[in-house]
Amino acid sequence: MTIIHEPLEKKDVRGSDQPTPHQGWSVNRIALWGIVISFMLVSIWSLIDIGVNPLTLFFERDDIGNLLQRMWPPTITELSSVWDATLDTFFMAFVGTFLGFLLAVPLGFLAATNMTRFAPLRAIARGVIVFTRAIPDLVFALIFVRVYSIGVLPGVLAIGLHSIGMLGKLFADSIEQIQTGPREGVQATGARRSQDIATGVLPQIVPSFIAITLYRLDINFRSSTLLGLVGAGGIGLQIRAYQGGLRYPELLGVTLLIIALIVLVEIVSTSVRATILGHDRTKVGLLTRLRGGPPASAFARSDSPPAGTPTNSASLRPPWTRERVTMYLFGLVTLVMLVLSFTMSDMSLGDMITGLPEIPQVLWRLVPTQFDWWQSQFADLLIETVLMGFAATFLALIFAVPTGFLAARNVAPARWVYVTARTFILGVRALPDLIVAVIFVAALGLGPKPGVLALAIGLFGFATKLFADAIEEVQEGPRDGIRATGASRLQESFSGVLPQVMPSLVGNSLYLLDVSIRGSTVLGIVGGGGIGFPLLQGAKLLKWDLLGGLLILIFLIVYTIELLAGWVRRRII
Amino acid sequence: MVTDTGSRSPIVEVTSLTKTFDNGRVRALDDVTLSVPEGQMTVIIGLSGSGKSTLLRHLNGMHQPTSGAVRVLGSDLVGLGSKDLRRLRRDIGFVFQSFNIVGRLSCLENVMSGALGRLRGPRYGVLSYSRSLRREALEQLDRVGLGDRAFQRTDTLSGGQQQRVAIARTLMQQPRIVLADEPVASLDPEISGQVMDVLFRSCVEDNITVLCSLHQVDLALGWANRMIGLRDGRVVLDTAVDTALDTERVMEVYKRLDPTGEKATEYESPAVHQ
Ligand SMILES: Nc1ncnc2c1ncn2[C@@H]1O[C@H](COP(=O)(O)OP(=O)(O)OP(=O)(O)O)[C@@H](O)[C@H]1O
Ligand SMILES: [Mg+2]
Numbered sequence: 001m002t003i004i005h006e007p008l009e010k011k012d013v014r015g016s017d018q019p020t021p022h023q024g025w026s027v028n029r030i031a032l033w034g035i036v037i038s039f040m041l042v043s044i045w046s047l048i049d050i051g052v053n054p055l056t057l058f059f060e061r062d063d064i065g066n067l068l069q070r071m072w073p074p075t076i077t078e079l080s081s082v083w084d085a086t087l088d089t090f091f092m093a094f095v096g097t098f099l100g101f102l103l104a105v106p107l108g109f110l111a112a113t114n115m116t117r118f119a120p121l122r123a124i125a126r127g128v129i130v131f132t133r134a135i136p137d138l139v140f141a142l143i144f145v146r147v148y149s150i151g152v153l154p155g156v157l158a159i160g161l162h163s164i165g166m167l168g169k170l171f172a173d174s175i176e177q178i179q180t181g182p183r184e185g186v187q188a189t190g191a192r193r194s195q196d197i198a199t200g201v202l203p204q205i206v207p208s209f210i211a212i213t214l215y216r217l218d219i220n221f222r223s224s225t226l227l228g229l230v231g232a233g234g235i236g237l238q239i240r241a242y243q244g245g246l247r248y249p250e251l252l253g254v255t256l257l258i259i260a261l262i263v264l265v266e267i268v269s270t271s272v273r274a275t276i277l278g279h280d281r282t283k284v285g286l287l288t289r290l291r292g293g294p295p296a297s298a299f300a301r302s303d304s305p306p307a308g309t310p311t312n313s314a315s316l317r318p319p320w321t322r323e324r325v326t327m328y329l330f331g332l333v334t335l336v337m338l339v340l341s342f343t344m345s346d347m348s349l350g351d352m353i354t355g356l357p358e359i360p361q362v363l364w365r366l367v368p369t370q371f372d373w374w375q376s377q378f379a380d381l382l383i384e385t386v387l388m389g390f391a392a393t394f395l396a397l398i399f400a401v402p403t404g405f406l407a408a409r410n411v412a413p414a415r416w417v418y419v420t421a422r423t424f425i426l427g428v429r430a431l432p433d434l435i436v437a438v439i440f441v442a443a444l445g446l447g448p449k450p451g452v453l454a455l456a457i458g459l460f461g462f463a464t465k466l467f468a469d470a471i472e473e474v475q476e477g478p479r480d481g482i483r484a485t486g487a488s489r490l491q492e493s494f495s496g497v498l499p500q501v502m503p504s505l506v507g508n509s510l511y512l513l514d515v516s517i518r519g520s521t522v523l524g525i526v527g528g529g530g531i532g533f534p535l536l537q538g539a540k541l542l543k544w545d546l547l548g549g550l551l552i553l554i555f556l557i558v559y560t561i562e563l564l565a566g567w568v569r570r571r572i573i
Numbered sequence: 574m575v576t577d578t579g580s581r582s583p584i585v586e587v588t589s590l591t592k593t594f595d596n597g598r599v600r601a602l603d604d605v606t607l608s609v610p611e612g613q614m615t616v617i618i619g620l621s622g623s624g625k626s627t628l629l630r631h632l633n634g635m636h637q638p639t640s641g642a643v644r645v646l647g648s649d650l651v652g653l654g655s656k657d658l659r660r661l662r663r664d665i666g667f668v669f670q671s672f673n674i675v676g677r678l679s680c681l682e683n684v685m686s687g688a689l690g691r692l693r694g695p696r697y698g699v700l701s702y703s704r705s706l707r708r709e710a711l712e713q714l715d716r717v718g719l720g721d722r723a724f725q726r727t728d729t730l731s732g733g734q735q736q737r738v739a740i741a742r743t744l745m746q747q748p749r750i751v752l753a754d755e756p757v758a759s760l761d762p763e764i765s766g767q768v769m770d771v772l773f774r775s776c777v778e779d780n781i782t783v784l785c786s787l788h789q790v791d792l793a794l795g796w797a798n799r800m801i802g803l804r805d806g807r808v809v810l811d812t813a814v815d816t817a818l819d820t821e822r823v824m825e826v827y828k829r830l831d832p833t834g835e836k837a838t839e840y841e842s843p844a845v846h847q
């Protein structure tokens with residue numbers, strides 16, 4: 001489970017055509033403000049309850065400093081096993097993403113209104129999507145480790161299963177957004193359904209499917225560094241060993257290695273995505289921008305033979321345009337990576353093929369048959385989990401909003417400020433929150449406090465990026481108007497920019513809360529408080545009823561928050 | 574009213590076709606009866622909203638009648654199963670106002686998709702079609718003057734060129750009937766003339782029956798043998814074109830009975846040059 005999560009649900013498509021409810025006090029508006037104000041109140045209460053505040057890190061500087069001293073200098077020993085673990089981590093993410101893709105494609109088609117007419121089937125598909133998205137991959141890993149034993153396999157299955165949620169949802173969205181005209185044209189020629197899908201639908205969705213999957217690969221690589229914490233293979237196993245053995249310099253060394261790898265994978269995946277999708281369709285990351293603009297899209301119009309240049313009429317084979325070369329290369333690299341995954345890591349295709357069909361059975365075992373697993377402390381822990389989510393979101397927001405302004409190209413006071421802020425948040429975002437939690441727990445002791453702080457740091461990076469991107473999208477007109485009145489730069493930001501970004505700010509904050517509560521459910525696994533600890537115990541003791549019961553409760557909480565956040569978001573954006 | 578082609582057997586027969594939308598609130602077609610013999614070139618004119626598209630879309634089963642009968646190529650289209658409908662559609666080409674080609678595919682692949690009805694499985698990529706089909710598609714592209722654009726992405730073409738690709742796709746179907754719904758409505762006048770010429774010339778060459786809805790009456794006159802006028806879903810004009818065409822009668826179609834009607838003021842009279 002990492003902070004860096006799925007993009008906002010196709011925010012602009014559904015949201016923007018709704019009228020902004022700025023006139024009158026409609027029931028909706030009252031409900032909206034009611035929710036926003038209670039969000040504030042709950043957040044403040046949870047800060048008090050957990051005992052953290054925006055300056056906690058500052059007050060705790062001695063303990064953290066002490067720990068950092070014991071960690072210094074970062075070291076990497078046992079190079080060959082670290083190397084193997086790194087490879088395992090990467091291949092785990094790769095194969096897991098591939099598996100998720102294979103499962104999510106049919107699910108996306110089943111969940112799309114323009115593909116599946118039969119509503120109950122659609123509802124089932126949506127249900128699977130919602131469930132797999134709500135359960136963190138770390139929790140899936142926790143369960144699978146008990147079934148398939150320690151190793152890469154449970155990690156791959158966990159990543160694959162959790163990925164279907166986001167992939168299936170985004171796939172279904174992009175299928176629902178295709179133009180109907182081309183399909184109608186193909187159908188009018190008397191094409192069969194399969195032909196209609198291959199010719200009328202596939203060409204429209206392939207680029208976005210690839211881009212979405214690459215984005216997921218990026219996310220999955222981040223989480224695959226953590227899965228080892230519960231024994232599911234990869235570099236996280238090292239972290240767990242170093243933490244348990246109090247080998248702090250090595251812990252720091254491996255952490256820095258992980259950060260570097262995450263940044264690297266993000267750069268690669270962003271570039272590949274930009275190449276495949278074209279920069280008009282995807283957010284191009286900072287580094288690409290700093291390098292002087294995104295690479296031209298492989299699908300860009302300019303790649304076709306220029307108008308008027310006759311192609312050899314006699315030729316019946318398509319020419320090797322850049323677009324085609326890119327696609328073939330992409331396919332080839334994917335294939336090579338898959339082969340390498342099964343040869344270079346200790347993953348076996350056979351195990352996967354026998355393991356996969358057992359999953360429904362494993363999940364079935366989790367369905368509680370009676371209620372004697374319930375303990376009254378669980379209620380407290382569930383509440384604590386939710387409060388941790390609120391507290392972390394609130395802390396993150398306090399710092400993210402101002403930093404967002406510094407990290408937005410169009411409002412940053414100077415270019416160096418923008419570059420520094422962007423680089424800083426790129427670094428923060430590469431810090432896996434659970435590793436930060438491991439470190440904070442080591443420094444401050446067990447409990448929700450270190451958990452919240454770690455989660456807040458992760459959310460801060462994520463939120464700043466979201467805000468900065470939103471600010472960069474504001475229209476210039478209103479700002480110019482304010483500037484023309486002789487306003488200062490700060491006034492200009494407040495009057496010309498803030499009103500414009502306000503809706504997306506609120507929307508993003510609610511989304512953060514959603515992500516935050518998902519994140520807080522697993523913090524307990526490393527001692528960071530909340531419901532994660534009994535989950536870990538349940539898995540260790542093979543108490544399937546307890547595990548399943550808690551999962552259902554977590555699912556209900558996460559899903560309720562998601563529905564609420566989504567409802568509010570649709571009304572403001 | 575049409576007399577010159579009466580000897581040939583009808584290929585399209587519409588009897589008392591009525592179509593309502595929104596639970597009867599909108600009456601798009603009102604008791605339309607017409608029959609078209611093989612090889613005839615028919616142009617359908619009428620105000621926006623008069624029911625031209627609705628009529629054409631009944632002829633390949635994209636709409637089902639509220640009441641009345643539609644027979645095309647000897648099959649009754651009402652209640653036809655989806656498999657039979659698909660088989661029938663192979664013989665009916667449809668040219669859309671908005672082209673409805675797949676923009677991301679190359680021109681050649683778009684044209685080849687016209688052959689899908691003849692093929693068994695799904696196809697993805699130019700190389701998934703046989704060499705002979707590729708050659709055939711290239712010939713069709715040549716016919717519409719785009720042989721040099723075979724491997725260009727279709728959405729990089731101009732509107733007129735895209736519509737020519739769509740026409741080539743329709744010709745690739747080897748249809749017996751082509752239905753064209755305002756094929757040039759989104760093109761400028763000069764390009765419109767070229768596209769209409771390509772469409773009608775190819776259909777005459779291949780002996781394809783054409784039903785084409787149009788706003789610009791003058792464009793049709795060179796090729797059409799028959800003109801049908803629709804107003805408020807009813808046939809108000811049905812005349813052979815080779816006899817001296819009465820401009821007045823054609824213009825009548827564009828006038829609404831109620832001179833205060835919104836459409837009458839909104840709509841500019843079409844150009845009719847003879
Ligand atoms: N799917 C539909 N649902 C509801 N009403 C419809 C639908 N399709 C057509 N109509 C209505 O039926 C009437 C005839 O529409 P049609 O599209 O056939 O007109 P048209 O002659 O093709 O007009 P245009 O020249 O603008 O294309 C119009 O009043 C239209 O609003
Ligand atoms: Mg129409």
